[in-house]
Amino acid sequence: MIKKLLIANRGEIACRAIKTARKLGIQTIAVYSEADRDALHVSLADESYFIGESAPAKSYLNIPKIIEACIKCDADAVYPGYGFLSENEKFVEALDKEGIVFVGPTTHAISVMGDKITSKKMAENAGVNIIPGFIDILQDASHAVALANRIGYPVMLKASKGGGGKGMRIARTDEECREGFERAQSEAIASFGDGTMFVEKFVDQPRHIEIQLIADKHGNCLYLNERECSIQRRHQKVIEEAPSAFIDAETRRAMGEQAVALAHAVNYCSAGTVEFVVDGQRNFYFLEMNTRLQVEHPVTEYITGLDLIELMIKVANDEVLPLSQSDVQCKGWAIESRIYAEDPYRGFVPSIGRLSSFLTPEEGLNVRIDTGVESGSEISMFYDPMIAKLITWDEDRPRAIAQMQNALDNFRVEGVKSNTPFLASLLRHPRFQQARLTTAFIDEEYPSGFAVQIPENADVFVVAVATVHYQHRVRASLISGVLPGHEYTPSSEWVVVGEGLNQNVSVFEENGHYCVNLNDRNYIFESSPVIAHSIIRTKINGESYTFQIDRDGNRYSMYSNGYELCLSVYTRNEARCMELMPEKTVVDMSNFVVSPMPGLLISLSVEEGQRVETGEEIAVIEAMKMENILRAEKDGRVKKVFLQEGATVEPDQIIVEFSTEN
Amino acid sequence: MQEILKELDRRRDLAKLGGGEKRIEAQHRRGKLTARERIELLLDENSFEEWDIYVEHRCTDFGMGDNRIPGDGVVTGYGMINGRLVFVYSQDFTVFGGSLSEAHAEKICKVMDHAMKVGAPIIGISDSGGARIQEGVASLGGYAEVFQRNVMASGVVPQISMIMGPCAGGAVYSPAITDFIFMIQDTSYMFVTGPDVVKTVTHEIVTAEELGGAKTHTGKSGVADLAFENDVDAINRLRRFFDFLPLNNRSDVPERPTQDPADRLEKSLDSIIPANPNKPYDMKAVIGKIVDESDFFEIQSDYAKNIIIGFARMEGSTVGIVANQPLVLAGCLDIQSSIKAARFVRFCDAFSIPLITFVDVPGFMPGTAQEYGGIIKHGAKLLYAYAECTVPKITVITRKAYGGAYDVMASKHLRGDVNLAWPTAEIAVMGAKGAVEIIFRQDLDDAEKIERRTEEYKEKFANPFNASRRGYIDDVIQPSKTRKRICRSLVMLKTKQLENPWRKHGNIPL
16 A cells, blocks of 8 residues: 655646645655755645756656655655656666555556557557558658658658657658758757657648546556647647547547557556547547656546546555446536746747746636646746646536636736736637647647737727726825815826727726726726736626736736737826827847847857848757747848857847848 | 906916927927926826916016016926825926026925925926026026025925926036936936037037936936836826825825735745845845835836835835845945935935835945945945934845844844844854854865854854844744734834934934
8 A cells, every 4th residue: 555655746747646645645755856945846745855956867857866765755656747757667667676666557568658669569469540651760860851751741750759749840841851850859869868760641630639548457447538639839738628529429439449459458557648640530540658647637537527646546556446437427528728937929938937926716616727836936947837737627618618718817927928828819719619620720820920919809908997097096096195175086088098099988986886988888897806906807798807907007918818908098188298209219129139038059050241041040049958949030141149059048138140231 | 357357368378388389399399298288297187276477587688678488487386196285397498498597496486485384395397408598697596596495395395306308507406406306218318517518628529318318317327216208107107106205294104095905925925035045036026025016116226226215105105115136236235325225215214204124235345446436435324324214114134134234224223113034034244154264264274174164154143043032133024924014013113203312413424
């Protein structure tokens, strides 16, 4: 029986595991690196153990150190989470040697499934559908190009140990194939210490649908329905749901049975996931099997009512699974949004720093939050920028989406940028709502990236900002020291300016709510307290809206449902005077290539005097384990290079200056 | 009677036009509002009571006899900002370039005298080419009359200067005496001598903007407190700023309702101090989390950034905030920051505004530049200001409080009323390494010994408990509870009575 569990991970999954362990009466031990001294998972665990420097290789990937932690803390089992050592057979071997239980599958299953080529062979033998391709290991870039030509473009270059979008590249031309091979391989070496690469056909119009499995050591294996994870950005999942709107009962059963067959073939015994790519005709092909619990497991937990970590622990205790296939439920609809600390408006570059404020919606029947951070946490450059998972559930898909939209409006991250506006934009996208998804959804619908979204009709924003401002003005009138008879009464007439708008609004208070007139239309505005609150919940003409508001005097930044508007509220007189004010000139930065994020300048492809064309690579910056290529935004000549390769860069630091003349 | 009333309207309308349509247009083209437009924006709607609209100059030399415009280049009177009384004067650049004549000065003096009598703040809006040269010494006399009143009003009623155009020559000394100077980016400048004279005398070639623009005075010279984007933005923010100020030196600080609970816990403060003592953090983030509604009105934000000063509210009442900024020069005290904070402390003391001081100071800045510049005398200004001041003083030591700088920053010994420390506080003569290298000089070659001694010193002083044992710190508190503790202390100190001995005035090391 497991009595003391060491959690060899960090962040939300470590916190998540601690919760289940506590429920089962198991003592928990957290391990932490230098950067995680004050992390949430450390304070939640019963005990904690320091395992080294911040870089993962020195801490969370450091097998001897974690084994040492197990021994020192008397752990009888280890829960690995995802990433880090979760699929590392050497780690499992080391634990076996010490007689410590690994809450996960056997080394055999890990090693077979951890290798994309052997896993494919194994799947094929087990009768699982396979994508056409070559299973040769690529020697070099030229070999990749040769094989790619035999398969026919587009192809996918994949690192054998790859995962989570790292070490993967799509190529549509020989040149892309060559470049993709190099980059994917160097990423794979950096992230997984293994540069083995292969190439396969890239399926067009694909959906990513995966089957959750749970197997015990007594030959029982169940499939816990599917998850659809088609919404991906650079192969990184963004929104996941269960079940999939695309899968009928028959396909579900077929996929489930194939997945179970594969699990049996490797004597699988824990939670695992078989990932499939599904084409428009519901043909499904095996992609890979993940021999760990996945990030998106909560959606499965929601629709099945199971606690997967609890089941994993029971299985690790040699218990028999407490249910059979016919007991597996598929109830309602669950959606998960991954909240990343990244700037969606600047190409999703990681955003690091201190979370000065972290406000989450209330958890309950319909809303679940898995997170490893809290207000005051530090988002470091060493780890994955995912800071939380927001999961909502309801009876059906449209309602689950609505729950998610509302929850996101109540999610507020300050100090670092987050992708919540992007998530909100995805959720309200008609194609998403109609479930017409493919893994290319984001590339197709946001071909030039993501920009600030301004609603076509901003009336509710104008109504809200005018009313909020009016309430602040009313409060200003309540100051002490007013000369009797000279009380200030805020005007009811306001002008809202910004984002191309210039609208007259009237605001009156009446019986505890506000009557607002805009464009000859009347609105009734009711809200939660406005002053001293950055999130306000309103009803405008009976409909619910949640706004996030930043105020600086009469200037407001209003956020709701992924839309973001900067609006100023003026009196009529001020608005008239504003028209006389000169426009301030903005400094033209288009001749500079600046670092979009803090990181390391690992390569610089241009020198002074060189001519460059739009789209040409200028420099590569590594941050948060990702290589980010900076490209020329226009044609020109390099006037000055400010930094050398190997330099540490700050956000907005100038790397190269162009001159536009030839 | 009808005729008479009509005549009144005619005269009034004429006066209101100032220098006429053409000049008003020119003023607008420069991106500036007129004197009256500014007043209208500044004061509550219809609250302006104008005086001396028919005043004209009395000069007859150089053809001025035929050139009279009612009002004589300045609009004066009183009105309300959110219902509170304020006296204003606003120079009218469309009339004789806003130049100051004897009559013009008399108008300004009149409102200043009234402001003093009734105890209300004065806001002066400068937009003037300088002295009315045609009047000669009469104009100079006018300036001095204003200066004298500025000095008499100092510490009696708040005085605010808005520089919204040129302000050159002797004219600069009126704003210089007032409590706060605000400028407008690109359209205002202040200097004692303009670029032409500078060129002749020192052969320096400099533009008016470089010499005395908003950026120069808010960043380099520290003459101005803040610069605003344009006239409308400036006046809007001035109204906000005004709400923080008491009306005079005998009135209470203004209060207004807030929905921000006094006992709000701010969990994020428990982790704001980095584990590494050499790693900075943003003290403004600390302030923002503690004050009402995160509403902190910082002044001199571009000057001597190693210290932060500004106004905020606690439970709706104004407080003055002084804080070391570890992000800049590690939060060291130097000449500029000492002067900046000293003047602010004295303003708060003069107007009964309680002071909250956040301390993270590694000491005074070393170096010849500082010593030659007179850090001894200038640092003493801050010491003097804190020691002299009698308003409620609450001090929170967040991290370092080293050496003489510990004493200076509103320590218990300078009559700090409530001195709190976070558990991360280190109150010592200096950092552990430096201290050990002096005390155990003989062991300098023995690295191991030195290290052990350093640990020993750290254990003894790198915490708030040694100071607490002596009562220099009233309590060591959880950072997340700082707001609650400050609010409670302020309530307790509301009735604080403390008087300095009678004297004509002290002799602050100027």
